[in-house]
Amino acid sequence: MTGPLSSVDRPASYIGKSVPRPNAKRLLAGRGRYVDDVRLPRLAHVAFLRCPYAHARLKSLDTAAAARMPGVIRVVTAKDLAGRYTPWVGTLTHFKGMKSAPQHPLVAERATWQGEPVAAVVAESRALAEDAVAQIDIVWEELPPLIDMHAALAPGAAPLHAELGDNLCFTRTIDAGTVDAAFAGADCVVEESYSFARHTGVCPEPRSILADFDPAAGSLTVYYSSQAPHMMKEIFARHFQLPESAVRVICNDVGGSYGIKIHVYPDEMTTVAIALLLGRPIKFIADRLESFVSDIHAREHRITARMALANDGTIAALAIDDVTGIGPYSTYPRTSVVEGNQVVGLVGSWYRCRNYRAQLKVAFQTKPPTTQYRAVGHPIATAVTEALVDRAAIALGLDPAELRRRNLVPDDAYPWTTASGLKFEKLSQQASLEKLLKLMDYDGLRREQAALRARGVHRGIGLACFVELTNPGPAFYGVGGAPISSQDGCTIRLDPGGSVTCATGVTEQGQGTETMVAQIVASTLGVALDEVRVVTGDTERTPYGGGTWASRGCGIGGEAALQGALALKTNILVLAGAMLQADPAALDLEGGWVVDRVDGNRRIGLDEVGRAAYFRGDTLPPGVQPELVATRHYMPRQFPFAFTNGVQASYLELDAETGFVKLLKHWVVEDCGRIVNPLLVEEQIRGGVVQGIGGALFEECIYDERGQLLNGTLADYLVPMAGDVPDIVVEHIETPTAESALGAKGAGEAGTGGAPAAILNAVNDALTPFKVRVTEMPVTPRRVLAALGRA
């Protein structure tokens, strides 16, 4: 590896080491502190009445009986909140022409999805609040639902929001190169349509919020299960017209988020509004049933795709048409068009093809809002691209690995700008593919597959190359007007006894942020890992930052930690130099000591430096002012994103009688730049792969024609369990980004981005002898049997 990294490459460095997470011990002992574990005096609980219809007008709402129920403190409806907040609109200015309607905490006149909150009961306990919800007398007039996104976009379709004129939220067209000519002159054209079902995040800890308003102090404190405390502080201040300084958001432990806990939800805004109204702490914990109809959903896409190729396998052109349904509102503040936007931006981008056309249409409908969920757009873009490549391989009689080999952007071709305009600084796609094929013994597996096929055993091998967008800069959201920070800060302090306290803007969702920061800081300051304490998730105690999203914690937060630690190191050495009458440049930090840079001789302990600075300033030379705290911020600006790359493979067995798929093994080779902690990166990849497997084989929010969710419990909505998934082998290539000194890119979403494509291809590979293909996700046994004509 190359780069100006002396402080992180030292022999005693923790960088690149698989150290376990110190903070995991608390969680293993049952000592986590999630929102529902926080108990405050005068705490009251909220339960919501939600609309039971996909689309309905509120005719009457009588809360008198509910208000008389035991333990009820207040019943709150839209009327009670009028004038106490400003509505929000999920649009961003850089998505030209996008539109959405204002959204409110509670339904005043018309509900637009099954699950939209209408009234809130505040009571002494959640159980009492639910008792009272059942006593609310409400009359609805059911209105025609708008379920199918193509129907929503059909000419003459009634607009869901009359003021918007139609149901088209956003559209984008890309037309690069000479697509028509390439198709006209192609040796081979393949075309296929794909459908991706809605699914959702199913966080083990449901959405949770505890809002506490102290009218005397004028301060709002929000204990929150969130990925982005600083963003939500800004949003609460903005929409409840509070001074920014009056709002504090605290995220202790978060029981899974995956993109679910970074959006503005009406029930959570209502909870804050009630805390402000009543001047006491109010808790809302979504139960599992309401989570399924009120958490954001993701993915609902239908895509038609065409690929033109030459006989030698060169991809000559690609064209896709993507229609996606996002529910009745574009979600605030990130909008609901980013998934579709990323699909059309990413399709085919890892191949050399220069002729690319894409059209995206984003439709309103009466289902829960969809928006960013782990790997946003990547699973779809990868599945469409890679399924078409496999289809083309069959048409051309080429091996799927060989077809990829012939088309990947070469490893020596960077920097590279894709047909859709994405900029790749440096990727390792060819090396990754070759490493994967060797790792899985591709040729051996093909022989095994052939031998078994002869005996009627249908195994499939699926490959998926992909790129992942990480470390986003301000061009992603900030440029469009959202209060979303692409920068993060880290404050690092040397304490009197020689230990180190850091506060960082990036947050801990269990991915290991605190460990990653501690490794970087400990390595830079030459102290033991257990001497470093990292604080996250509190807007009053951490530097401003964006938090956890788009695989940015290590690449951005890690670089801020490195720069902060380097700055503190300079301050320490200046002070030590003054104390020792030595040139600071001749000193270094190692093993908790200030040492001579050249020979490593110990000169003075960090504890002695700390004590002198804080307690014995009288011993310091005149004019020396110790500064044993340093803050640095970092944001990427050279590239809009740091792209990573990888390749996955799935090996599975398909039972043609039942349609069941048994996953046998999964392999991943991925390149997220410099790896700070291989153990944590591998666990991000594996967890991500299994989330991708969920979308590929199991997970689907099934709606009937009236917009009713048919499988809204964890007994009905299938998620991958331990027995459903295989061992996952992960290996790495490291191509650091040159934009930062650390060189790290993101790894949080690569698993989810690539796995569905690998599995879809493996299923279709297993189906090859039957000459049928599956093009709908999730690939359920029913869909396999339907493809086989046996349903």
Added chain:
Amino acid sequence: MSETVTIRLTVNGTAVERDVQPRLNLVDFLRDELGLTGTHWSCEHGACGACTVRVDGDIVRGCLVFAVQLDGASIETIEGLTESGALAGLQAAFHARNAVQCGFCTAGMLLTADTLLRRDPNPRRETIRAALSANYCRCTGYHAIVDAVADAARERAKRA
């Protein structure tokens, strides 16, 4: 709903007496009455295992049991099993393998794994996967958890 029933039981070795409503289930009892917040709500349908606790030596889903059913019972939760050291080997193995991310499923996962190892001290990998299929984890992808349980089994065998 105001009528209560008096129950007397043992929780983590301590005798407990409470007047509880018949509708109060075990998870709320542990969390709200006793402050044992290491046991979590998640699916509320007996499908995910986040609320797994030990009752009279067997693991049960806390969300599917009412407190009034437990008069005379002995309950052990993650807090008590941690303090007694009963799960120490599994906890160390989970820590070493990073078989815990957000931590919300972890208590249930540990109790289920412990039950498996007491029944089958040397489980095959597929057996571990089958046993853990009672518990939902969204973060890890299970591979590290399976590794950790296998490691803990080897350690227990060494000590035996």
